[in-house]
Amino acid sequence: MSRGDIFIELDDIVKVFPGVRALDGVSIKIAEGKVHALCGENGAGKSTLIKVMTGVHARDGGDYRIDGKTVNFKSTKEAIDAGVSCVYQELSIAPQLDVAKNLFIGNLPMKGHIIDHKTLYEKSEEILKFLEMDISPHMIAGDLSVGQQQMIEIGRALTRNARLIIMDEPTSSLSEAETDTLFKVIKTLVEDRNMAIIYISHKLDEVMELADWITVIRDGKNIISKAKTDFTQAELVKNMIGRPLENLYMKEPAEITDTMLEVNHLTRDGVFDDISFKVRKGEVVGFFGLVGAGRSEIMRAIFGVDKYNSGEVILDGKKLKGGDPAKAIENGIGFCTEDRKKEGLALKISILSNMTLVKLKALSHGGVVDRVAQRRAADKYMKSISIKAPSVNQLVGNLSGGNQQKVVVAKWLLMDPKVLIVDEPTRGIDVGSKSEIYSILSDLAKQGMAIIVVSSEVEEIMGVCDKVITIAEGKKTGEMAITPELTREHILSCALGTETDFSAETDGEKKEEVKENG
Ligand SMILES: Nc1ncnc2c1ncn2[C@@H]1O[C@H](COP(=O)(O)OP(=O)(O)OP(=O)(O)O)[C@@H](O)[C@H]1O
Numbered sequence: 001m002s003r004g005d006i007f008i009e010l011d012d013i014v015k016v017f018p019g020v021r022a023l024d025g026v027s028i029k030i031a032e033g034k035v036h037a038l039c040g041e042n043g044a045g046k047s048t049l050i051k052v053m054t055g056v057h058a059r060d061g062g063d064y065r066i067d068g069k070t071v072n073f074k075s076t077k078e079a080i081d082a083g084v085s086c087v088y089q090e091l092s093i094a095p096q097l098d099v100a101k102n103l104f105i106g107n108l109p110m111k112g113h114i115i116d117h118k119t120l121y122e123k124s125e126e127i128l129k130f131l132e133m134d135i136s137p138h139m140i141a142g143d144l145s146v147g148q149q150q151m152i153e154i155g156r157a158l159t160r161n162a163r164l165i166i167m168d169e170p171t172s173s174l175s176e177a178e179t180d181t182l183f184k185v186i187k188t189l190v191e192d193r194n195m196a197i198i199y200i201s202h203k204l205d206e207v208m209e210l211a212d213w214i215t216v217i218r219d220g221k222n223i224i225s226k227a228k229t230d231f232t233q234a235e236l237v238k239n240m241i242g243r244p245l246e247n248l249y250m251k252e253p254a255e256i257t258d259t260m261l262e263v264n265h266l267t268r269d270g271v272f273d274d275i276s277f278k279v280r281k282g283e284v285v286g287f288f289g290l291v292g293a294g295r296s297e298i299m300r301a302i303f304g305v306d307k308y309n310s311g312e313v314i315l316d317g318k319k320l321k322g323g324d325p326a327k328a329i330e331n332g333i334g335f336c337t338e339d340r341k342k343e344g345l346a347l348k349i350s351i352l353s354n355m356t357l358v359k360l361k362a363l364s365h366g367g368v369v370d371r372v373a374q375r376r377a378a379d380k381y382m383k384s385i386s387i388k389a390p391s392v393n394q395l396v397g398n399l400s401g402g403n404q405q406k407v408v409v410a411k412w413l414l415m416d417p418k419v420l421i422v423d424e425p426t427r428g429i430d431v432g433s434k435s436e437i438y439s440i441l442s443d444l445a446k447q448g449m450a451i452i453v454v455s456s457e458v459e460e461i462m463g464v465c466d467k468v469i470t471i472a473e474g475k476k477t478g479e480m481a482i483t484p485e486l487t488r489e490h491i492l493s494c495a496l497g498t499e500t501d502f503s504a505e506t507d508g509e510k511k512e513e514v515k516e517n518g
């Protein structure tokens with residue numbers, strides 16, 4: 001077969017879950033040597049379609065053909081044997097095994113009854129070289145970065161002679177450099193090895209860069225499917241969310257008043273060093289830096305999940321005792337963490353209970369939860385950030401990835417804190433809901449909340465914040481007001497640590513006073 005030939009076809013696929021028709025007649029064709037992007041809102045059915053393709057779910061209707069023959073995979077193993085591999089977002093690396101064994105897991109080269117170590121390590125070297133990974137096949141996989149682990153998963157697909165590799169939001173936890181490498185590898189796979197890639201991402205500029213063909217689905221149905229060159233990004237967005245999106249960022253001016261949070265010389269040895277800043281009522285302060293710069297660690301220390309060695313955190317004039325998140329919540333700090341699966345969500349309980357977890361005290365009277373108030377509070381955010389689920393009683397574990405994220409964001413918005421810290425608030429969230437979240441943040445600032453946004457997207461920082469603080473290798477390298485003159489490049493240089501700029505440091509006034517008096 002040659003490049004562009006269709007070898008996988010799904011026709012009119014139906015998949016039903018209790019209360020949800022997740023796929024309602026989706027059709028898609030996959031060609032050799034091409035990148036096919038699958039786009040759609042949170043809950044549109046993308047991951048479900050992938051799970052039907054990889055044998056995780058059995059379809060309830062429709063036909064699935066490979067090379068013209070109908071297939072009915074009963075396990076992921078059967079799909080893999082037929083050439084369909086998937087790199088899931090929740091990686092399936094065995095952390096205690098070395099790289100070579102991870103590459104060939106379930107498929108180890110054997111000599112009789114024992115592992116053929118010579119072949120194993122030789123072949124692994126070859127694959128690592130192809131992936132441009134400068135690591136030893138003997139390295140323990142658990143010591144690799146997330147990006148490297150993901151590459152190992154791609155390598156694993158190669159050892160299984162995959163013809164199609166499916167990637168479901170592969171770049172959501174990758175650094176920029178890792179993303180670049182991934183793109184290079186994808187291009188080599190399609191161009192030199194004639195492999196097909198299905199690429200799912202909410203980062204639409206990635207889709208526009210990589211894809212040859214784009215299919216948009218909504219509510220489990222096909223909306224449009226055509227060559228990337230026939231799409232504009234605006235048209236893509238319109239097809240995804242069903243309406244044009246004029247303005248992604250809706251930052252309205254808020255009145256910025258008294259200092260609400262003051263952080264002085266906060267230091268955690270070896271992680272971050274001498275971090276000082278203030279956030280005032282009504283102000284939105286962005287924290288920007290490369291993945292691993294220490295931004296999330298600073299927030300974790302402020303909130304009390306991690307300890308710090310020196311420095312202080314003052315909230316509303318009162319010094320906080322470190323290392324006590326329950327106290328931080330009680331005092332009015334809300335923290336929507338980056339790693340929501342691990343720290344923010346209880347998958348086995350309902351949307352309603354998850355959302356109102358931190359708010360329970362306020363919704364209770366004399367120790368009894370006011371169910372009506374609880375329900376009303378949850379319903380408000382179900383609508384405003386469009387959480388897609390049959391009801392607020394649905395278990396969070398049954399929601400799509402993006403909708404799970406929205407539940408955590410809603411939980412902290414509901415808490416109505418004095419200071420709200422949101423770490424990568426829109427990761428994995430579709431573009432329509434992103435815009436809703438930005439507009440909610442803007443409203444909260446208008447009501448006087450002090451807000452910190454940690455983000456790896458410089459556009460997001462520039463779109464929603466009043467000022468930006470840059471962090472490079474655990475040190476503060478800049479504090480700048482977001483003005484029309486401020487450039488993306490300047491922020492990036494400060495985040496890389498090649499420039500510094502403290503032009504908007506809040507205690508600038510104080511320093512001048514001292515000068516005058518002296
Ligand atoms: N195991 C399940 N039980 C019940 N409902 C489910 C289950 N898995 C998925 N769903 C529902 O099916 C629909 C499609 O979900 P899916 O995960 O395919 O969305 P998605 O397009 O991947 O969204 P996202 O961009 O948020 O990842 C959603 O309404 C979801 O709640």
Ligand SMILES: [Mg+2]
Binds near residue numbers: 046047168
């Ligand atoms: Mg998904």
